Amino acid sequence: MATGRTHRPATRSRGIPEATVARLPLYLRALTALSERSVPTVSSEELATAAGVNSAKLRKDFSYLGSYGTRGVGYDVEYLVYQISRELGLTQDWPVVIVGIGNLGAALANYGGFASRGFRVAALIDADPAQTGKMVAGLPVRHTDELEDIVEHNQVSIGVIATPAGAAQEVCDRLVAAGVTSILNFAPTVLSVPDGVDVRKVDLSIELQILAFHEQRKAGEDLGEAVAAARDTLPKAVAEPVTEPARRPGPDGDVPAVMPA
């Protein structure tokens, strides 16, 4: 998930496993829904179903937080909502800046799911002078020149990058230098950051490619494994059908037609 140095060794003694942390928001969402329906308690089985996970996994996850359940009954919904919120740090307000107010950045700014969990959009930042001053989601777009001031003045520790890939590393460096220590990156680039800074990335293109992989697998299965299997086990030299691009890269490094930039 995280790209840069997100190495989290056995530093944290009473550490909650990363996999568990990633599921806590899922549980929280399910619990919030139950809370809104005024459901007082819930069993691990029910909650697990609602969150789309295995009940044993859910119980083990909760066991890292402490013993918050009652045997024979289940978990108190309100109490658990509070405990998970506290563990995730949602009992406090997190100011966030979004850098790059284009198609995606504007959509993010308009997204209601931000504020609903204690994430407050402190500022929208863009380098394009034409954008500067425009109102997006009730906030004025501010110029990149102000980035450092904004971050420091609002005590921003979380930054969202929605600029083109080419600008991402530079924006990242400036955010980090200004004091941001957590970055959510939507640009398709590997960001390098110093130790102590967390980076998480969201990459639509990668998700689609993973889906395509499985999709191809399914299609292959349907029309018999034989073809795929035969091709796959062919020795390297022969594995290429004649229709394939010349294995030796021509004088001009040509990319296969189907795979443009």
Place this chain on the structure above:
Amino acid sequence: MATGRTHRPATRSRGIPEATVARLPLYLRALTALSERSVPTVSSEELATAAGVNSAKLRKDFSYLGSYGTRGVGYDVEYLVYQISRELGLTQDWPVVIVGIGNLGAALANYGGFASRGFRVAALIDADPAQTGKMVAGLPVRHTDELEDIVEHNQVSIGVIATPAGAAQEVCDRLVAAGVTSILNFAPTVLSVPDGVDVRKVDLSIELQILAFHEQRKAGEDLGEAVAAARDTLPKAVAEPVTEPARRPGPDGDVPAVMPA
């Protein structure tokens, strides 16, 4: 990652590990950049750095695809681009539909990264009659009534859901019934799908919450562990101040403002 039944047991004999599949697009991106610079070959060390991973991991990943490197030299960039593309199923065209053309859906439709990897947006679909017919990213928005026709006629096997959470499961069901077998879900809901259908989800809110967790950790470390440790080890019964959840869930199922610990 995937939500619904994405259980991929030891079915596939010569199966590529899921973790490896998830990294292939990363390698591909780095290789494409090298290709554009007409770099002929690359070592595992260089490529690993560019992709932001460990070189041993990269070599092991490639070993699942076959032996495509040359010892003492490295990997042929063009050849590797082709092999990974083929493995990921990118040598063919994947028609995609986007359902829910609001803030996010429109941004996705405008995203150039779609077409650049062989993913063709076949149609944009929305339930709002006011949206229908509007042009977004050069395509007309079509009404949900046409969903089944569109999917079947265009042989769409990948669907993107960007509707509000409440509509996501229904849209999902219709997509699946119409023949879609891979879904990328942006709505914050757990989708349930039949076996054989892959679901991947992208949830901004979850990403932010994970960042907040680590952010809280970092902050806690700085001002000494003592406070956090003391609070955490409080017996369960006492951990609950009297001021706490008598909490009838208000109209907003929100988090408590500030909990005295």
Place this chain on the structure above:
DNA sequence: CCATCTTTGTGCACGCGTTCACAAAGACAT
């Protein structure tokens, strides 16, 4: 043709995450 040097491919060990399965804890009825 041989020596040297570079880089791959992988055997192995280790740690994390998942799942099973069950003892113990507690609610609830009698």
Place this chain on the structure above:
DNA sequence: ATGTCTTTGTGAACGCGTGCACAAAGATGG
């Protein structure tokens, strides 16, 4: 109070993913 019944919390086994470390492969130079 006692027994029954439900559900938690967790020990233990297992499988997957990661990273080390090195032998083998092949390029390159003499």
